[in-house]
Amino acid sequence: MPIYAYRCAECGHAKDVLQKLSDAPLTTCPACHAEAFSKQITAAGFQLKGSGWYATDFKGGGSALAPAAAEAAPAAAPAPACGTSCSGSNCH
Template identity: 65%
Template sequence: MPIYAYACSDCGLQKDVMQKMSDEPLSTCPECAKETFSKQLTAPGFQLKGNGYYATDFKNKPASCAPCPSASSCPSASE
């Protein structure tokens, strides 16, 4: 079940609520009982894993690497 972020525009309460996608959005604030409780827009929290997804490096490596000040801190020194 997804977790939705809600906020009350009247009292300022912010709350995360786990509910089904088919459930009606909440509108009544549990703190002040006014109809000013609404969903907030948030960034999705998922990660792509598996073959074909390059999370930490690029598909094509750069042709040349700039000189590093010390060989121990250069990421391409271990290759």
């Protein structure tokens, strides 16, 4: 059963209500008893986790070929052991 967010336009009372899809929407505010209680629009309440098809095909909006291209790129030269930023043959 989905959870719906309701808010009263009169007093501002907000409440999350567990309802069946077939249930009629609530209209009476449980706090002030006004007929101004209505459903709010909310974001979806789930998150995909794990290594399923969505992680390789749709996650982050990139294409499935992007990880293979990153592996083919040459590795950057390691930093000098002294910790300075030397350039080319001017390194000590």
